[in-house]
Amino acid sequence: MIETGRFLIKQISVFSENRPGRLAAIAKALEEENINILAFSIAEADGFGVVRTLVDKPKKAYEKLTGLGFNVAFTDVIAVQMRDAPGGLYEIAKMLGDGQINIEYSYAYSGKEGAVLILRVDNADQAVRLISSRGATLLESRVFQ
Amino acid sequence: MFWNEKIETLKKRDIEALQLKRLKRTVAQVQNVEFYRKKLQEAGIRPGEIKTIDDIRRVPFTKKQDLRDGYPFGFFAVPLSKVVRIHTTSGTTGKPTVVGYTKNDLETWAELIARNLTMVGLKAGDVFQNMVNYGMFTGGLGFHYGAEKIGLTVIPSATGNTKRQIEMIQDFGVTAIHCTPSYAMHLAEVAEEMHAGLPTLKTGLFGAEPWSDSMRKELERRLGVTAYDSYGLSELFGPGVAFECRERNGLHIWHDCYLVEIIDPVTGEVVADGERGELVVTPLAKEAMPLLRYRTGDITMKLEDDCLCGRARKIARITGRSDDMLVIRGINVFPSQIEHVLLKIPEVGNQFMVYVDRINHLDEMTIEVEINRSYFSGELQDLARIQKKVVKELRDALELRTTVRLVEPGTLPRFEGKAKRVVDRRGEA
Numbered sequence: 001m002i003e004t005g006r007f008l009i010k011q012i013s014v015f016s017e018n019r020p021g022r023l024a025a026i027a028k029a030l031e032e033e034n035i036n037i038l039a040f041s042i043a044e045a046d047g048f049g050v051v052r053t054l055v056d057k058p059k060k061a062y063e064k065l066t067g068l069g070f071n072v073a074f075t076d077v078i079a080v081q082m083r084d085a086p087g088g089l090y091e092i093a094k095m096l097g098d099g100q101i102n103i104e105y106s107y108a109y110s111g112k113e114g115a116v117l118i119l120r121v122d123n124a125d126q127a128v129r130l131i132s133s134r135g136a137t138l139l140e141s142r143v144f145q
Numbered sequence: 146m147f148w149n150e151k152i153e154t155l156k157k158r159d160i161e162a163l164q165l166k167r168l169k170r171t172v173a174q175v176q177n178v179e180f181y182r183k184k185l186q187e188a189g190i191r192p193g194e195i196k197t198i199d200d201i202r203r204v205p206f207t208k209k210q211d212l213r214d215g216y217p218f219g220f221f222a223v224p225l226s227k228v229v230r231i232h233t234t235s236g237t238t239g240k241p242t243v244v245g246y247t248k249n250d251l252e253t254w255a256e257l258i259a260r261n262l263t264m265v266g267l268k269a270g271d272v273f274q275n276m277v278n279y280g281m282f283t284g285g286l287g288f289h290y291g292a293e294k295i296g297l298t299v300i301p302s303a304t305g306n307t308k309r310q311i312e313m314i315q316d317f318g319v320t321a322i323h324c325t326p327s328y329a330m331h332l333a334e335v336a337e338e339m340h341a342g343l344p345t346l347k348t349g350l351f352g353a354e355p356w357s358d359s360m361r362k363e364l365e366r367r368l369g370v371t372a373y374d375s376y377g378l379s380e381l382f383g384p385g386v387a388f389e390c391r392e393r394n395g396l397h398i399w400h401d402c403y404l405v406e407i408i409d410p411v412t413g414e415v416v417a418d419g420e421r422g423e424l425v426v427t428p429l430a431k432e433a434m435p436l437l438r439y440r441t442g443d444i445t446m447k448l449e450d451d452c453l454c455g456r457a458r459k460i461a462r463i464t465g466r467s468d469d470m471l472v473i474r475g476i477n478v479f480p481s482q483i484e485h486v487l488l489k490i491p492e493v494g495n496q497f498m499v500y501v502d503r504i505n506h507l508d509e510m511t512i513e514v515e516i517n518r519s520y521f522s523g524e525l526q527d528l529a530r531i532q533k534k535v536v537k538e539l540r541d542a543l544e545l546r547t548t549v550r551l552v553e554p555g556t557l558p559r560f561e562g563k564a565k566r567v568v569d570r571r572g573e574a
Contacts, residue, residue: 013523015516017552043525046532047550050525069555071516073523 004128008076009141010058011118014051015071018044026051026065033057033064038144039118041107052107054079054118058145077120079139080131082108084115092117092136099130113139148263148295149256152401154455160400165198167429168404172204174435177222180215181437201404201427202415206438212242212380220434221245228433233281234379241281244379245433251290253430254382257399258291261388264397264454265348265373269296272317272345276310276324276332277353278562279303283383284353288323291385297321304328304561307335314343321348323375326356326364327564330495333367343369350375352384354564355443355463355481359488363495374462380439381428387460395448395459402430405460406438407447410467418447423467424460442466444479471501471567473508476545480566483512486542492520492531496557503571511548512539518554 016022023042030037030053040053055061058074065072082088089108096103096119104120116139121127131138147153155163172192175181184205185192194200212220220243221228229248233241246254267273273292279285279301292299300317302310304324310332313319324332329351336343346368352375361372376396377384386403387396398405404427407416416422424441443466448459465479472478480499487497494515502509514535516528528551535549560566 011523015521015528015551015553017550017556045525045529048528048552050523050528069553071518071521071554073521075523 004125006140006142007078007128007138008124009054009079009118009139009144011075011077011120012053012055012058012061012065013073013075014053014065015048016042016051017048023051025068026053026070029064029068029070030055030061033060035061035064038111039107039109039116041105043105052105054144056145075120076124077118078124078128078131079144080117080119081113081137081139082115082117084110088115089117092131095131095134095136096121096127099127099134101127101130113143146263146266146268148260153260153264153457155401155457157457160457161198163401164404164429167401168198168201168427169195171427171429171431171435171437174222174432175437178220178435180211180219184437198404201406201438204437206413206425206440207436208440209242209380209442213240216240217243218245220436222435223247223433230286232283232286232379232383242380244283244382246382247432250382250432250434253402254287254385255290255294257382257385257402258288259294260399261375261385262291262295262297262350264388264390264456265350265371266391267292267295267297267321267348271297271320271348272300273297273321273323274300274302274310274314274317274319276302276304276322276328282562283377283379284323287377287383287385288350307332308339311336311339311341311343314346315341318345319343320345321350322346322368322370323350323352325353325560325562325564326351326360327354327560329364329368329372330360331559331561333364337367346370349373352376353562355465355479357481357485357488359485360495363488376443376463378441378443380434380436381426381441382431386426389462390452390454390456392453395452395461396445396463397452397454397456398460400457403428405447407445407460408440410444416446418449421446421461421464424463442468444470469567471499471510471569473501473510473545476543478510478543478545482542483539486538487514487535490531490535490538492517493535493551494554494557496559497566498557499567501567501569501571508571509548510545511550513550513552513557515554515557516551 036056038054043050106119108117172195227247228245230246232244275288277284349370349372364372373389377386387398406425407422410423424443424445443463445460498513500511539547
């Protein structure tokens, strides 16, 4: 049995009103603490949104943003390495689909680890086991944090 | 406990006799005011013609605008040399309304505050922090002199610097506070942020704006006080006109000093006891500025039940103002109803703002409310669920579809004086 905990990465989720300057305020705060943003996305609903970021120092980011009055929560996500070539996303997405893993949301980046798919799934433990058993590479949280 | 037991427990017949005597005197006094001389003449009423209390119904109403038109001293019935104090109302637009007091007026006013404070159980030995504006607003000095009169240890802390206010409550062992309910809520928030306990507090007197019973529960839980509603308006001296007793089931209005009518705000007709309408008051013990049938704009009703405390008949707590009342797509909405709904939803805060617009000839009401910090899971769908819940609860209570905007915690304005939570933009386009 594979120990799944080390693959759970702490994403910072920040509640934000949908108005100019909010992202800048968040980014500035992180800069001030010398926190690097590895990946991020914005999800928006009716008048508000959630800024999701993967940072190198999540605890520090949480404290800084909370101290400034932001409403912040940690969310566990996992990161899967993809082939940085046509068909790379398809391989991973098909694997998850075949394994009946439902994706709540996802975003991706291409960096020194190659192409990486960040996933929020309903059952992270199950997803980690499935992805490992099918031979794909999961990135451990220590790669980022 | 009574401050003036004889007057406070007068039998109905004795009160009415006293009221009639004082009403006659008031009608005579207003002859010194040109506005009333004309008004009464036009209505064909000679001062001597007031024979019963009900004769008051022949007298035309006095409106807030009349007082504004009389700026500055047009409603004074005594020479300025007899006026020892001037206050102005917290006026919204244009010139403020000026109110004046003779020495006797200040004495009467302090007497009423003394009755109220004694009624809720305060006495010498209590330490009283008066956290309202001490300037032109009547709330500061009004309470101050009444509180000194009954021997409380008074801290005239006025408004602002909430952290300092909390430190004083702690350091001076304050047992009773007076402020607006919205400031009390802010005080509770700041105390919680500071992790400051307020163990000596036991009594909270809240007034100057309408507040709901759910807000009472919230304030009592968070501040550890028993909360009492205080009612007054500058035109009738200021605070102290009516107050809750320990039964906390309606406001005792002081019948020896105020003649009460409840009218339909649209037709001006007097409504039946137990029916809601606008409070109209004829003060019976004012010298500098007597008024006849003053339209307060506040919505209440006469309660029919006697009170266990032995004092005279009460009026209901104020549920709104006839001029705060919003008519949205033909439905009457009071901001207090919105507050009531929000207080029942733990996922959102208690502060709110209401914006009313007219879009495609339709009234649209938008309510901004803060998300409660501890209910943020990080998931968008949970936020959307909270938003839907607020919309639904508001629709159930108001019978009205509204737009709800979730905003970040701590971003909505906090009000220290009277809260201005409604922005009606329908006239702008």
